[in-house]
Amino acid sequence: MSTDSVNYGQIFKNGVFGENPVFRLALSLCPAVAVTSGVKNGTLMGVAVLFVMVMVNATVSLIRNFINPKVRIPSYMFIIATWVTVTDLVMAAYARDVYKQMGLYIMLIVAFAIVLSRAEVFAMKNKLIPSMVDGAAMGLGFLLALALIGVFREFLGKGALWGVQILSVKPLPIMILPAGGFFAMGLIMGFLNWIDRKYFGGTGASSGGH
Amino acid sequence: MEATPKEQTKEQPKLIVSIGPHVRTDESTAKIMWTVNGALLPAALMSIYYFGLPAVMVLAVCIFTAMITEAAIQKMLKKEIAVADGSAFLTGLLIAMNCPANIPLHIPAIGTFVAIGITKQLFGGLGYNVFNPALIGRALILISFPKAMTTFTHPVANIMAFDAKTMATPLTVLKEDGVAKLLELYPNIYQNLLLGNRAGSLGETATIALLLGAAFLMIKRYITWHIPIPFILTVAAATWMFGGKEGLFTGDALFHVMAGGLVLGAFYMATDYVTGPSVRSAQIVFGIACGILTVLIRLKGGYPEGVMFAILIMNCFAPLLDRGMRSKVFGKAEAKGVKK
Numbered sequence: 001m002s003t004d005s006v007n008y009g010q011i012f013k014n015g016v017f018g019e020n021p022v023f024r025l026a027l028s029l030c031p032a033v034a035v036t037s038g039v040k041n042g043t044l045m046g047v048a049v050l051f052v053m054v055m056v057n058a059t060v061s062l063i064r065n066f067i068n069p070k071v072r073i074p075s076y077m078f079i080i081a082t083w084v085t086v087t088d089l090v091m092a093a094y095a096r097d098v099y100k101q102m103g104l105y106i107m108l109i110v111a112f113a114i115v116l117s118r119a120e121v122f123a124m125k126n127k128l129i130p131s132m133v134d135g136a137a138m139g140l141g142f143l144l145a146l147a148l149i150g151v152f153r154e155f156l157g158k159g160a161l162w163g164v165q166i167l168s169v170k171p172l173p174i175m176i177l178p179a180g181g182f183f184a185m186g187l188i189m190g191f192l193n194w195i196d197r198k199y200f201g202g203t204g205a206s207s208g209g210h
Numbered sequence: 211m212e213a214t215p216k217e218q219t220k221e222q223p224k225l226i227v228s229i230g231p232h233v234r235t236d237e238s239t240a241k242i243m244w245t246v247n248g249a250l251l252p253a254a255l256m257s258i259y260y261f262g263l264p265a266v267m268v269l270a271v272c273i274f275t276a277m278i279t280e281a282a283i284q285k286m287l288k289k290e291i292a293v294a295d296g297s298a299f300l301t302g303l304l305i306a307m308n309c310p311a312n313i314p315l316h317i318p319a320i321g322t323f324v325a326i327g328i329t330k331q332l333f334g335g336l337g338y339n340v341f342n343p344a345l346i347g348r349a350l351i352l353i354s355f356p357k358a359m360t361t362f363t364h365p366v367a368n369i370m371a372f373d374a375k376t377m378a379t380p381l382t383v384l385k386e387d388g389v390a391k392l393l394e395l396y397p398n399i400y401q402n403l404l405l406g407n408r409a410g411s412l413g414e415t416a417t418i419a420l421l422l423g424a425a426f427l428m429i430k431r432y433i434t435w436h437i438p439i440p441f442i443l444t445v446a447a448a449t450w451m452f453g454g455k456e457g458l459f460t461g462d463a464l465f466h467v468m469a470g471g472l473v474l475g476a477f478y479m480a481t482d483y484v485t486g487p488s489v490r491s492a493q494i495v496f497g498i499a500c501g502i503l504t505v506l507i508r509l510k511g512g513y514p515e516g517v518m519f520a521i522l523i524m525n526c527f528a529p530l531l532d533r534g535m536r537s538k539v540f541g542k543a544e545a546k547g548v549k550k
Contacts, residue, residue: 179353
């Protein structure tokens with residue numbers, strides 16, 4: 001990719017739609033199922049990932065010329081672990097309630113395939129600003145995907161949105177259970193693929209990832 | 211022998227050579243499915259006799275939802291609409307058989323919709339589903355609406371009955387209150403279990419009607435003994451050994467076999483051609499494993515009944531069992547010393 005004229009709009013479109021981490025690349029599905037029992041949890045998780053991705057991409061991009069290609073993966077891991085620790089400690093200090101619920105999953109951002117993959121695929125080959133934009137775009141795509149699954153699950157499972165009760169009944173309580181996460185994930189992904197095929201001539205999401 | 215090729219073409223050919231299959235049967239998916247539906251008819255009639263109009267409503271809602279969903283999704287996916295083959299009817303019937311009579315009617319409708327729409331059609335339709343649709347439908351509504359799905363009514367044997375007394379099933383009583391309470395609530399326990407005069411889901415009450423249908427299917431050879439009999443014998447043996455309160459070998463095997471959904475599950479659900487193994491030896495292993503899981507859930511798990519979860523868990527292993535226990539091809543040489 002030429003670094004002279006970078007199309008930032010294209011990067012954003014790619015991160016949110018074309019290569020949406022959850023629905024298109026099918027990466028990081030584990031947190032997408034685990035933390036999305038409510039919109040609030042899903043969104044906060046998305047925000048944490050967004051922050052980590054921007055910072056990791058920025059750091060990797062800055063020091064990319066000093067990393068020996070033979071040890072680049074361990075180097076990424078150090079950088080990712082650093083920024084996840086920062087996020088973890090900040091949340092523990094300033095958002096106690098949320099941290100009690102999701103502390104474990106914040107730590108798990110270290111192992112998200114999407115963070116590592118963007119460091120390798122994009123930040124290692126691009127300058128600082130495009131790398132940060134890419135991190136923000138991918139993080140935003142992840143955030144929106146988690147929020148969408150969260151809306152679907154919380155509304156059907158509890159009849160509520162962002163913790164506010166909307167319906168007086170619980171339409172389908174299985175949706176807030178882990179099994180419901182897989183149901184919601186599969187249905188939304190299938191629906192988006194169907195839209196993509198029908199209106200944009202796409203070929204559907206890739207398979208694999210975790 | 212002397213005939214020239216020219217003469218031969220004028221006569222009727224003496225020998226017709228064609229590729230197989232040469233022997234055809236009039237069996238078809240539709241015929242098998244409708245026969246199974248017919249075999250379930252006695253049990254359905256018994257449930258209507260015992261639970262009255264509510265049972266009719268549940269049966270009607272499930273079957274109607276199943277067939278509408280099947281047709282609608284097949285139309286949406288631009289497939290051939292094959293509602294008439296009876297497989298959707300069977301799924302609806304089985305889900306109805308697994309519901310209590312006085313359930314709010316939207317619950318079995320949701321279960322049937324998920325069973326047909328997601329478990330069956332989105333996985334590719336009849337023949338491609340990994341899990342038994344009726345069981346997934348039931349598992350979904352049991353987990354979602356545990357209260358409605360486990361509020362059973364006492365049979366009234368009155369066709370116009372609407373208000374029925376709620377009552378726990380024999381298995382629930384046994385799990386929560388023990389044997390003494392069970393005998394107090396159900397004096398002639400074996401007779402009641404056999405004839406169906408007890409609280410329970412529509413189809414799990416009348417054991418004798420289910421056995422009649424199963425015997426018919428076995429005589430027609432639509433199902434074989436390889437899955438259901440090891441399944442039931444394993445449950446009997448394991449509950450006899452571990453089911454008693456006073457120690458080993460004091461459990462009541464006959465009660466455990468006739469109570470709950472074991473007969474319905476073993477003969478009509480575990481024997482599903484699509485979701486069970488098709489190699490004979492694998493079927494026996496499948497049956498035994500289902501039995502062990504059922505007993506584990508009944509005696510140690512949180513639910514009083516485990517037949518449904520046992521069959522669903524073993525559905526996952528069906529392809530593996532088939533692959534692992536496939537019989538050797540006759541005359542095929544074993545490759546020796548070949549590194550893979």
